Amino acid sequence: MSIQPFPRTTPPITAGPQLRLLRRQARLSQLDLALITGISQRHLSCIETGRAKPSPGTLHNLLMALEVPLEHCNSLFLAAGYAPRYKTTELSSAAMTAVRDAISHVLHANNPAPAIVLGSHWEVLAANASTGVLFDLVGLPTDSAQELNLLTTLLQPGGLGDHLINPEEIRRLAWQRATREALDNPTLASLLQTLSAPDYCASMASELPPLVLTRIRTPQGELNFMSTFTTFGMPLDITVTSLRIEHLIPADAQTWQTMTAAYERSLC
Template sequence: MTGSTAGPMTTPTPPTPTVGVLLRQWRGHRRRSQMDLALDVGVSTRHLSFIETGRANPSAEVVLALAEGLDVPLRERNHLLLAAGYAPRYEETPLDAPAMARARDAVQRILDAHDPYPGVVLDRRWDVVAANAGALALIDGVAPELAAPTLNVFRVSLHPDGLAARTRNFEEWGSYLVWQLERQLALSGDESLAALLEEVRTYPNVAALPRRTPESDPALVLTVDIADPDLSFFTTLTTFGTPRDITLDELMIELFYPADDATARHLGRQGIAARSAET
């Protein structure tokens, strides 16, 4: 009787989703019915149903029209095209490439003009791509490991050794940030955001936060204990209009504005001191 040695076990590779499956997932993310989307895009409900079930092969133009109707990010539109058997249409140009010089200049002008008020440039994961002096002052003294390998707004704001320890209204602000992270995940379907959400939920201070709904306050204020008196901010998010490049499509500029006179006066004095030191 002869024996045999079993080879190493392999994990089967999950099948690649079809374009129909991906479109149905995005339609679910956006809470759109087939009829609603079909009317919006200009295809028949029957044809859309056939695409989602794999009974019809959409043209590249139809794929892009459906993606536009579902407000799918450019990165994911490339995935839809590939799943349908077509070449990607959108390039991803590094921000430091020569072709991005005008975009970089525009972003830097915004950050410089906003200083000494904090301002940061973010990518799709909310990693900080660039920051002005006001923003760096805001995070001065947080645990250095929170900036490695990259500084992430959600991580540094929610971690117990980050800005959370200095946030006077952390229950409100932290709950808002968790809701915002959940919202960004729902909008983008980005796996890195899913991993980040899972991570921050393990923080004990985040686990203790109450559930927040977006209707609870129209313009939430961040109050931090980094000066005397405490500094209070509200923020805005700015994006590029009609981007055709993945990098620009995913880029955001978050600007912090004083929410009270005391904060404005304090930052104004900082700005005067910084300009005096430069001369």
């Protein structure tokens, strides 16, 4: 499967036609988008046809309403004749102190349930103590929890995917999500090209249950988790908007008891 990145903006292409295309992809009428952003439908029409140039504030509001990735937003600002608006700040920088503190709080609060922080390429940036506990339960090196790529460990042999009771379901969902994200992420697209997905691609048409649990086989028995994600609201930095925290919430009493007991032992 060849994954093509989101088309990059070239100087001859103005912002208006791109906004029109993005609006249609979002399945919004001009009236819908005008109501969401608070501008007139007539003004929006003029912007899309190139008869009017949006102000930086108007362009920002339109892009946020269309949920356009910040990297692509920068190319739209360039196409409109403005400097790029959104920057990429290193997570380790002083400006990101509040973000790091928030992440640390969420990870700690999730114990004894596992939680991991993922970057835009599915790389694990941080993990709580219970993630190491889970790795220990399945026999994976506990020090590798923060040195892996979640997509790789799910799809390739020798990783967490080998310990799944329902690997086809989890791999199928991971592949679908990553493929969508790769449309505007060339690095992730390159990673996907190195991975093969014959089994779960072949079963794409099969119906999934309403709630897919992550079911993991351990010597202590089957552990069942629900997966939820935390993201930062209203981010204006490319680094922040790419971050997400995956929480593996125990789905039954046995899983809670096993994780709690193992976590408490790890504290001794």
